[in-house]
Amino acid sequence: MPEQPAALPTPAPTPDVLVVGAGPVGLALAVDLARRGVAVRVVDTLAAPTTESRAIVVHSRTLDHLQALGVLDAVLERAVVSRGMELYADGRRLAHVGFDGIDAVHPYSVSLLQTDTEAVLTARLAELGVHVERSTTLTALDARDDGVVATVTAPDGTGATIEAAFVVGTDGARSTVRHLLGLRLEGSFAGEDFLLGDVDGDHDYDPSCFHTFFSPGEATGLLFPLPGDRARVFAQLPPGVDPDRPVTVEWLQEALDERGVRLRVREAHWLTRLRLKHGQVPRYRVGRVFLAGDAAHIHSPAGGLGMNTGIHDAVNLGWKLALAVASGRTGALLDSYEAERHPVGADVIALSTRLTRLGTLRNPVAQRVRNLVLHLGLESTSLDERLAARVEQQRVRYAGSPVVAGHGRTVHPGDFLRLPRTQVADALARTPGHLAVVLPRGWPRHLAEGVTELVVTEEDEDALTEATGLTHGGIVVVRPDGYVGLVGDDPKTGVAQYLALLDG
Ligand SMILES: Cc1cc2nc3c(=O)[nH]c(=O)nc-3n(C[C@H](O)[C@H](O)[C@H](O)COP(=O)(O)OP(=O)(O)OC[C@H]3O[C@@H](n4cnc5c(N)ncnc54)[C@H](O)[C@@H]3O)c2cc1C
Structure with missing residues (x-):
């Protein structure tokens, strides 16, 4: 089947977000943005998807995210x-x-070819009305206060510009976006x-x-x-x-x-x-331009963490960009992408390096x-x-993140909420926004705009109380990426304080 049939809709000339690179990370990000109603364009220099089956392992936490992106069943069918x-x-x-x-909700990994993971994400993206623009190479970026102008070039040398509110470089280990930002992968490059x-x-x-x-x-x-x-x-x-x-x-x-x-x-x-090579950029954000996936961090495949970590970057960034597009605010919430994901990238490099050293002793x-x-x-x-x-x-987990708040007994701010069998887990898979979890006979409703309130049925109450430590009158707010944004005893004040952090 041709990658890009003739009848495709013309892409928006001024998208909210331009994603550069249609590897697994760019595709996951584009799916997340599109399902949140963000106008997104995806360009890739390759004329057709790669045939290299590089990353094969999809880890347990990534399966949680793929479920939210609506592709878990298709992945499991091929794995x-x-x-x-x-x-x-x-x-x-x-x-x-x-x-x-x-x-974990999914206490296992699955193995499939990266080409299949990409195919599944590409199909989901098409369902959402977005098609990868191929043979389109990013060559220049002009970042301004109110947006970014990207220059893209076709194989015959003809150029065009795309104006976007934000640009994300998911263009892999040799990232042009990284280069244009003047950033380098820093770290040890000695490898097996x-x-x-x-x-x-x-x-x-x-x-x-x-x-x-x-x-x-x-x-x-x-x-x-x-x-x-x-x-x-x-x-x-x-x-x-x-x-x-x-x-x-x-x-x-x-x-x-x-x-x-x-x-x-x-x-x-x-x-x-x-x-093997290791390296990480010192910054994941420069103004309105972001880096994710291999463009931001590369390391040994020991542990099979590269693509997985990149998909987690995408899921962390997607909802934040969606809120920034809707609100026009570009401050604390967008900064939190780097604050939350840079330490995870560093930790992954440390872990894969240790696993490699342990596995390759001579x-x-x-x-x-x-x-x-x-x-x-x-x-x-x-x-x-x-x-x-x-x-x-x-x-x-994102404990200590500048955009999580409160104190928990069982579940803590920044934790991923693991709820395999409850009504909350189902709601999380369906709800693209923030979810405030409320026990029956809890506190008064209508907390804030943009926060969906889910009153847990009595049937699910015990499981939820056990998983979260939530008691009547208390609140857990789950972020759109499934992590806990707020745990508190005072819903009205807690939610107001939490939302103020996102607006900062
Ligand atoms: C041999 C090998 C084996 C690996 N095995 C594993 C493994 O077992 N497990 C694991 O987790 N990871 C593995 N990896 C790493 C894994 O493949 C990467 O982490 C993953 O592909 C990163 O995804 P990405 O979307 O960030 O980048 P990529 O998959 O590299 O995608 C980047 C995309 O950007 C496009 N692009 C580049 N420049 C431009 C430009 N200027 N304009 C437009 N488009 C551009 C490229 O064409 C490409 O499609 C392996 C890597 C290699 C090389």
Whole structure:
């Protein structure tokens, strides 16, 4: 099917938001903006979507967000569910890290090709009336007090300008937007070298787990089952391998065999070589221009966090831009994007760096110590639950954010509200705005414009009280991204104070 049929509507000449880059992060942001009624345009330099199946793991917290974006079912249809990680050393199972124990609405990851994640988001965006404008490259930005003028160029060199209230650079690791803002990815750029393959092959490993092989040999191998017979495999390379050596099936098979990965490759769909790099921009916002996803942070794929973190950036920014477009206010709420997401990006870089170091130790003594610690630590303590929750990004919270308020007993300002089976969870999936959660026989209604009040039925009251610590007369306000904006005992004053923070 052609990507852009002839009968597409003409894009708004002056959108509220111009999204530069239709990777998973730009698409997620555009979906979030469009479902909130924001006029959005998305441009991408590629003539057609990429065929590189890069990120394959979608973590538990991302599934929460994809549900809100209206694409969870389509993602699950194309994915395999992953319930844990198996670690091996010297042919024996060292430890299992289960995801089932994490406190989450979706206590699992799923694996699917990034191309499928992008296809699902693109289809949802089209449902919302927005189509990616392809073969359209951003080349210049003129940021003014009241908007941004972007210059875009077609392959034949012809240019056009797009005036938007805001521009978001989701244009990946080599971001033009970042460059035009004069920002750089800062950090350590030393990294390990891996062979990577998406292959059809035969193996006996549990398809509902990821598999890591620390030894035999000096280097690590990884296997991630994908739908059908496909698997993503990685093989760490020793230092000094010729960077120009062509990646072949034979080389990959040999590397897998040496690392104890018992997979027989039948057909390769994508073979490449991956050299790890880390870096993060110091600022995510410059005036009316924002950076998200790989444009703002890059790191090792250890933990599979890159695309996930970028989608979380998008979901954090979407509702804030929607409110800014509606109100014309560009202050504290938009600043909070950087305040909330920059520390998360730094934490992800630290975690993926630690996981990479742990997984790529070369000293045999250090390897033995690591294997013993992992065996004892993960098999006999709650370390596996903590590690699983961290990798599944269920520990992301915005405590201390300048735009959350109040004090909680069970749920705290900045927490993600996890409510799998209650009326509140359903309302959150349907309501694009703020949701004030009210117990029956609670306080008087009609708190403030823009805050939907949800009176919980008596049936759901106990579950909600347990999950939130909410008592009669108290209030929990859930933000449009599912995080808790306010926990308080005095609804009228609390909501007024909370909304004043957003208006600052
Ligand atoms: C080999 C490899 C394996 C990976 N494996 C994993 C993994 O297992 N798990 C994981 O989480 N992450 C993985 N990643 C990282 C993951 O792919 C990225 O984090 C993710 O793609 C980031 O999404 P994005 O939307 O920010 O950027 P991208 O996906 O890079 O999309 C950026 C888009 O912007 C467009 N663009 C660029 N410049 C311009 C311009 N000037 N004008 C208009 N459009 C422009 C590009 O064409 C592109 O479509 C891997 C990456 C690589 C390279």
